[in-house]
Amino acid sequence: MKSTINDVAARAGVSIKTVSRVINNEPSVRPATRKKVMDAVEELHYQPNLAARNLAGTRSYTIALIYDNPNAYYVIDMQNGILEACKARGYELLIHPSNSKSDTVNDELRALVEHSKVAGVVLTPPFSETQSVIDEVNKLDLDYVRIVSSGAAEGDEENCIQVDDTAAAFDITKHLIEHGHKRIGFLSGGEEHVSTHGRLDGYKQALQQAGINLAPELVIPGEYSFDSGVAGAKALLESDTPPTAIFASNDEMAAGALFAARLMHIEIPEQLSIVGFEDSPFSRQTWPKLTTAHQPNNEIAKCAAALVLNKARSKGAAESAAANKEAGITKVFVPELLVRDSTGDSPAG
Amino acid sequence: MKSTINDVAARAGVSIKTVSRVINNEPSVRPATRKKVMDAVEELHYQPNLAARNLAGTRSYTIALIYDNPNAYYVIDMQNGILEACKARGYELLIHPSNSKSDTVNDELRALVEHSKVAGVVLTPPFSETQSVIDEVNKLDLDYVRIVSSGAAEGDEENCIQVDDTAAAFDITKHLIEHGHKRIGFLSGGEEHVSTHGRLDGYKQALQQAGINLAPELVIPGEYSFDSGVAGAKALLESDTPPTAIFASNDEMAAGALFAARLMHIEIPEQLSIVGFEDSPFSRQTWPKLTTAHQPNNEIAKCAAALVLNKARSKGAAESAAANKEAGITKVFVPELLVRDSTGDSPAG
């Protein structure tokens, strides 16, 4: 049967408090004692009971992941990365899909703290970039990590895992320019997403560096969806001076652009180059396969989880938080250009 | 501040035990008393503490979802459906992605019970169709629900939510036949999946009903992946007597078939009809959009969760389990034919 702290204590010949000290890595335990306890833990396959810990202690052993993202692959990657980090440290993960439109996150956050006693949260866009959410989390004295597009990290770098959309978009645009493209359409995502601004900036910077003037009519507003990709691409392609390449702010919009091009009997990449962003699985399953920027979501999630977990832990135990915190945790990620089959030389020469 | 059972008891002027009885729907509480307590609960926004409940009680308030499915949309739909049911009844969900290849599920299941004290599990394919897993779950005396393809429900219908792949595949094939197709290729999924057998059966039954002889060379083995869809379709289309339609066992394979057809400059649906299965989001984002069968995963998940939750609950409280159990819970789902743009009349006439 499942063994408890009492069993371990008896076996090691110490009090339960000492066992508690050992498993929590508290100071003031003689090495010899520590070893006795560890051996007993080993032999009995002891695992502290989470419910009891949550009930008794001031700190808790569950964290939550808050998200609202239509891309299931993104969410799954995040979950798996965090789960991995949690498992390694004996934490539990509560997943919490929320609705960014309905504005109930703050209440939900409070409920999470009061009811489930979560110790920390991982915030993903758009929540991670919403001031009221950040304020609430601070007010609740919750440990948190924000996964954000670099632009949104401001003075809070300490609590952020950044994705440098600008740098990645710069690379993508440069790739297009190197293939001779001069008129490059830009399909932007929803205004409310910091990432779309970052991507637009990268696009602009690359143009500027190449000495190409920005043509405002080539930048089309949209909203990160397949349909808006179709619409945006159509608008672009039906204009008098259509672009020779289209930079879609994410893969879904790129797939939409592909769809629109097909409808108009435009050959990809011979007559038009199209790039996406994100490297979602279906970017490999389009025809032709999409050139895109790979975002290492699983890795990002792992780092994010490690960050919150370290925070929660360093509160209780007397560890060098600063030293521990940075160990092996990447805090800025630059999505990497992935050249596949949807881009080629500009037909314009 | 968070209120406890003591606060409620004080406010209602009863003992905490009585409050406990009320919130657990136990008998032997006078209606007047019950009302007093309910009012107090209401006023104080009382919510029982999960950790305490899990620690003190014999039953627990967390269930787990076990899965291993590369389709992120499937997983997310499941999660959301279950989460909804959990929230409604104050349960907590632990997600547990596992690896069906590594054969460690049983150990993980045991750990889930011993360590996290889960009350029940929702099993999805392939775990729901693996005998050793079912045995283990029974051994652990866990409440469970299996989401399975009808073929795998055997004598365990009580614990199953069935998806009738055969009926749906029959409908799909019939749709093709009605469009004049006589040579219909079948791209099958992995042998180990019960669903693929069910789908193949439906295909066969439809052919038979229409008096079409089964051409064995038209049934190609595969494994539910994009690549195997490409390969299978190629094999089919390069043969001497290619089919005029292809029934892919899932959308991913159908996308692969689409890809292969494109490579071979075959027009869809003019020269070839292609159908998928599952209605995954990207089936809407292919060109042309895929005709497929819609599987209401979210709904399926809700019913599955309701089923386990009722079981767990009926153990403790004295409710008419049977009556309660069936209330509003659908146990057999037939995916529905969704005609889009990838199917049309047979070119063969």
Place this chain on the structure above:
DNA sequence: CGCCAATTTGACAGCGTTGTCATTTTGCTC
């Protein structure tokens, strides 16, 4: 060898519930 401060260890009281069992109250019946 004894004293004292620092270090290590342990006893015990919670944490917010549920389970067990004793006690009180209710509603009959005669």
Place this chain on the structure above:
DNA sequence: GAGCAAAATGACAACGCTGTCAAATTGGCG
């Protein structure tokens, strides 16, 4: 209106752990 079984309620001890604080042990020094 007394007597009694049944129904309703409550007191109190768990559950497995952490936090607090007191007790025991250590080791350095005179």
